[in-house]
Amino acid sequence: MTNITNQTRRDFIKTSAVAGGGLALGFYLPGSVSNVQAAEAAMPNSWVRITPDNTVTILVARSEMGQGVATSMPLLVAEELEVDFTKVKIEFAPPGEVYINSLLGGQLTGGSTSVRDAWEKLRKAGASARLMLVAAAAAQWGVPAAQCSASMGVITGPGGKKLTYGQVAAAAATQEVPKDVPLKPVSQFKLVGKATQKRVDTPAKVRGDSMFGIDTRLPGMLYAAVAMSPVIGGKVASYDDTRAKAMPGVRAVVQYSRGVAVVADSYWQAKKAKDLLEVEWDGGANAGLSMGKLWAGLRTASKQPGAVFRESGDADGALAGATKTITSTYQLPFLSHSPMEPQNTTAHVTADKALIITPTQFQQLIPHVVGGATGLKPEQVEVRTTYLGGGFGRRVEVDYAIDAAEISKLAGNVPVKMIWSREDDMTHDSYRPAGLFTLTAGLDANNKPVAVRFHSTSPSISARLFPSIVKDGIDPFAVEGIDNFPYAVPNLKFTYQMHDTGVTVGYWRAVSHNLNAVALECFVDELAHAAGKDPLQYRLDNVSLGQEKHKWSGLSAGVAVGQRMKVVLEQVRQKSGWDTPLPKGRGRGVAVMEGYNSVIAMVVEVTASANFDVSVDRVVAVVDAGPLIHPDQALAQMQGTINFGQSACMYGEITVKNGAVEQGNFDQYRVVRMNESPKSIEVHFLPFAEGQPPGGLGEPGTAVVQPAIANAIFAATGKRLHRLPFTPEHIRSA
Amino acid sequence: MAISFVVNGKSQSVDVAPDTPLLWVLRDTLGMVGTKFGCGKALCGACTVHLNGMAIRSCQTPVGSVAGQKVTTVEGLNNNNVQKAWVALDVPQCGYCQPGQMMSASALLAANRNPSDADIDAAMSGNICRCGTYPRIRAAIKAAAKMA
Ligand code: FES
Ligand code: FES
Numbered sequence: 001m002t003n004i005t006n007q008t009r010r011d012f013i014k015t016s017a018v019a020g021g022g023l024a025l026g027f028y029l030p031g032s033v034s035n036v037q038a039a040e041a042a043m044p045n046s047w048v049r050i051t052p053d054n055t056v057t058i059l060v061a062r063s064e065m066g067q068g069v070a071t072s073m074p075l076l077v078a079e080e081l082e083v084d085f086t087k088v089k090i091e092f093a094p095p096g097e098v099y100i101n102s103l104l105g106g107q108l109t110g111g112s113t114s115v116r117d118a119w120e121k122l123r124k125a126g127a128s129a130r131l132m133l134v135a136a137a138a139a140q141w142g143v144p145a146a147q148c149s150a151s152m153g154v155i156t157g158p159g160g161k162k163l164t165y166g167q168v169a170a171a172a173a174t175q176e177v178p179k180d181v182p183l184k185p186v187s188q189f190k191l192v193g194k195a196t197q198k199r200v201d202t203p204a205k206v207r208g209d210s211m212f213g214i215d216t217r218l219p220g221m222l223y224a225a226v227a228m229s230p231v232i233g234g235k236v237a238s239y240d241d242t243r244a245k246a247m248p249g250v251r252a253v254v255q256y257s258r259g260v261a262v263v264a265d266s267y268w269q270a271k272k273a274k275d276l277l278e279v280e281w282d283g284g285a286n287a288g289l290s291m292g293k294l295w296a297g298l299r300t301a302s303k304q305p306g307a308v309f310r311e312s313g314d315a316d317g318a319l320a321g322a323t324k325t326i327t328s329t330y331q332l333p334f335l336s337h338s339p340m341e342p343q344n345t346t347a348h349v350t351a352d353k354a355l356i357i358t359p360t361q362f363q364q365l366i367p368h369v370v371g372g373a374t375g376l377k378p379e380q381v382e383v384r385t386t387y388l389g390g391g392f393g394r395r396v397e398v399d400y401a402i403d404a405a406e407i408s409k410l411a412g413n414v415p416v417k418m419i420w421s422r423e424d425d426m427t428h429d430s431y432r433p434a435g436l437f438t439l440t441a442g443l444d445a446n447n448k449p450v451a452v453r454f455h456s457t458s459p460s461i462s463a464r465l466f467p468s469i470v471k472d473g474i475d476p477f478a479v480e481g482i483d484n485f486p487y488a489v490p491n492l493k494f495t496y497q498m499h500d501t502g503v504t505v506g507y508w509r510a511v512s513h514n515l516n517a518v519a520l521e522c523f524v525d526e527l528a529h530a531a532g533k534d535p536l537q538y539r540l541d542n543v544s545l546g547q548e549k550h551k552w553s554g555l556s557a558g559v560a561v562g563q564r565m566k567v568v569l570e571q572v573r574q575k576s577g578w579d580t581p582l583p584k585g586r587g588r589g590v591a592v593m594e595g596y597n598s599v600i601a602m603v604v605e606v607t608a609s610a611n612f613d614v615s616v617d618r619v620v621a622v623v624d625a626g627p628l629i630h631p632d633q634a635l636a637q638m639q640g641t642i643n644f645g646q647s648a649c650m651y652g653e654i655t656v657k658n659g660a661v662e663q664g665n666f667d668q669y670r671v672v673r674m675n676e677s678p679k680s681i682e683v684h685f686l687p688f689a690e691g692q693p694p695g696g697l698g699e700p701g702t703a704v705v706q707p708a709i710a711n712a713i714f715a716a717t718g719k720r721l722h723r724l725p726f727t728p729e730h731i732r733s734a
Numbered sequence: 735m736a737i738s739f740v741v742n743g744k745s746q747s748v749d750v751a752p753d754t755p756l757l758w759v760l761r762d763t764l765g766m767v768g769t770k771f772g773c774g775k776a777l778c779g780a781c782t783v784h785l786n787g788m789a790i791r792s793c794q795t796p797v798g799s800v801a802g803q804k805v806t807t808v809e810g811l812n813n814n815n816v817q818k819a820w821v822a823l824d825v826p827q828c829g830y831c832q833p834g835q836m837m838s839a840s841a842l843l844a845a846n847r848n849p850s851d852a853d854i855d856a857a858m859s860g861n862i863c864r865c866g867t868y869p870r871i872r873a874a875i876k877a878a879a880k881m882a
Binding site for chain 2: 066067198199207209214217266339341387390392632636641642643666667673675
């Protein structure tokens with residue numbers, strides 16, 4: 001997987017017959033991933049499957065982890081296919097080259113890219129299928145296709161003749177794939193963008209019968225509980241399983257690559273026996289790692305010059321000549337993803353094949369890594385993606401699928417469901433990187449910024465996961481949220497210093513926006529304060545209206561969006577009542593950001609007690625995300641990201657002691673609960689221009705809410721926060 | 735020794751160690767996987783079920799202690815007003831926490847026909863939703879209260 005930046009490819013459409021006669025249609029994107037199955041393997045894949053009994057199945061090639069892709073992506077297909085959406089069957093797609101996410105270069109769910117990638121592709125898939133169905137009906141009637149129309153799965157010809165999609169599906173499969181597929185203008189949408197649209201997966205989720213990974217059952221299945229090294233990256237030195245093996249129900253105790261697994265007839269039997277294992281661990285390089293040493297390492301590394309990723313003018317010269325300089329360093333901790341469903345996988349590995357049933361964001365990688373771990377070829381590995389009980393980036397990792405496959409094989413090729421405890425999950429996460437983020441601004445005599453210097457020091461996620469995208473010391477995912485610095489300052493110099501701390505780091509919802517943009521939007525507030533300006537007005541006054549292109553903008557707009565920023569700021573001023581005073585002890589803060597081509601401004605209101613207990617009372621967001629495929633779920637993503645970001649900045653901190661993560665469960669790693677969630681979250685989506693593509697919404701809100709909260713705490717308490725999370729202790733000592 | 739109790743109106747008899755948490759008996763022994771595992775320590779509420787109408791955390795309830803009693807799970811809510819409101823407001827995102835949320839909400843509404851925001855906070859704060867569906871859960875509880 002090498003392609004991470006935007007890259008346009010010619011889409012190839014291929015058709016093939018569905019077993020039993022019918023139409024299957026998919027896009028084949030050649031050459032995008034080097035290591036996937038041969039092109040033939042992509043042939044039975046499709047976005048749409050129509051069978052003679054009029055069953056229309058739409059395949060979803062992204063993982064449903066709550067963000068609503070199981071609804072939004074089929075909506076795009078159905079909009080052009082002209083079918084009754086309430087009767088459409090939805091299925092999750094297997095791994096296949098056809099399903100590669102063009103924005104990420106892999107069949108991967110992440111980066112708020114699902115609908116951005118799908119926006120044209122899936123409407124074209126639907127339209128192509130419709131045109132082929134109509135052409136088949138026209139051929140059967142011997143009339144020009146132009147005299148036929150399609151609606152609700154029925155083709156109507158001259159004189160009111162009718163054929164259903166099912167009746168012509170087999171013939172349609174042999175039709176030529178249309179080359180130029182015209183798409184409806186947005187104004188004619190019947191399904192996409194409708195406020196009343198419901199999620200397709202809600203009824204089953206409310207009945208309690210949607211199948212998550214952890215709910216998988218196979219005939220003869222056993223259960224595995226595991227012991228893994230408390231020290232990050234540690235290995236088993238030796239173990240004694242005498243007591244564990246004597247426990248009822250235990251079928252096997254096996255040592256696998258990173259631990260010891262107890263396999264038993266039920267999970268509880270496996271877990272109880274696992275607790276009796278006596279394992280000696282070899283902690284390895286991390287054995288002595290603790291936070292003091294870790295932060296000292298980051299501080300030392302931060303003295304390095306780093307790699308320049310954005311530069312204009314002469315920042316060092318302008319800083320030297322500035323009337324005044326302001327410097328702040330923000331310290332952000334490691335964070336755990338902690339989705340509600342702990343990691344798990346059901347695996348059945350036999351001599352010549354493997355079945356892997358798992359909640360994953362990266363199904364395409366699993367055949368390769370499981371094949372590698374079990375001695376099978378990738379094509380011998382079948383992967384089934386279940387519903388995901390949350391993902392947030394944790395399930396881009398495939399570690400737990402490998403573990404389960406190894407355990408299944410070692411336990412005698414039996415089907416095994418491996419379930420991690422919450423503690424396993426929290427202590428074996430790939431954490432949001434910790435880091436130090438230093439901003440320095442040079443101000444002229446009128447307190448106008450003439451130079452900004454940004455220097456970050458943090459571990460690189462991509463250096464482990466996708467090393468080929470890390471070049472000249474720059475991880476594109478480490479500079480997002482700051483490479484697109486949106487303010488008009490003539491002299492800029494931005495640098496990134498990569499520094500591995502020994503703690504495994506991973507992509508965490510909104511990734512480095514949660515680091516860089518958080519630091520930046522806190523800092524901009526400090527600049528506004530120094531200038532004696534209202535922080536919202538200050539942003540309006542300083543937003544760049546230029547057309548700068550952003551070199552490392554990967555998943556962002558790629559170009560300055562100052563005008564869009566001004567609009568969201570002006571709107572949020574109005575909608576939040578920014579200019580009305582709040583009583584003592586309460587405060588309002590603002591932040592703005594472009595990420596994933598969505599531009600979001602938020603105003604947050606907090607109340608701070610005398611002891612610096614902070615409650616987040618109200619959040620007002622104005623969002624320019626272009627066309628919304630599923631407006632109610634766009635709202636849900638904003639509500640969700642606001643809560644997720646609040647958890648991070650108010651409570652989130654993972655620490656290590658002697659190489660082991662100290663937080664094991666939700667008592668030690670606190671997340672927002674009902675009583676802490678803002679009583680009022682108002683989200684206003686802006687109208688969009690025809691032709692404006694959709695922005696991503698699964699992530700950016702997470703990063704915007706955090707500095708808005710910090711700035712609101714400043715307004716309420718006068719305490720300028722440089723260290724997250726915003727606990728009473730950190731506020732008091734600020 | 736078999737342990738007998740009633741689940742969703744049906745008598746069940748299971749032959750497991752009495753210290754086995756009710757959660758795993760429901761999920762593994764009885765195959766009723768609607769009740770979820772989230773933390774195993776009574777910290778998240780994903781495993782919430784009703785014991786004689788009261789919301790309890792099944793991960794911390796040994797099955798031996800429910801012998802002869804009545805357990806209700808999400809599979810036994812029978813499309814109640816809470817479920818109707820959950821569907822009407824499209825509450826779930828990933829959905830994993832929602833069986834537990836609905837069990838807590840149903841118990842709340844059974845005891846309090848018209849809960850205030852403070853009542854909702856008190857009854858629901860044991861249930862974590864990592865996806866952040868709290869605004870909709872609150873609205874759906876109020877909507878369900880109006881249906882009664
Ligand atoms: S699993 Fe029982 S409260 Fe979390
Ligand atoms: S809906 Fe995902 S945890 Fe609540």
